[in-house]
Amino acid sequence: MVIQKSIIVCDNCDEQAFAEGNCPNDIIQSTKFIQGKNETSWYCSEECRNEHEEDEGEE
Numbered sequence: 001m002v003i004q005k006s007i008i009v010c011d012n013c014d015e016q017a018f019a020e021g022n023c024p025n026d027i028i029q030s031t032k033f034i035q036g037k038n039e040t041s042w043y044c045s046e047e048c049r050n051e052h053e054e055d056e057g058e059e
Helices: 024-031 046-058
Strands: 005-009 016-020
Touching (some): 016 024
């Protein structure tokens, strides 16, 4: 099985991390990034996730 390698970018602050894995759990373990509510968003910290998702709720 081939392990995917990619760069994950925080949707709030644009911090980047090198990710290895074929599923979200692998990416979380290799980067310590966390997913947003919609599973396509990635954040480098709880703080960034909360800040970004609060901003989206105001629109």
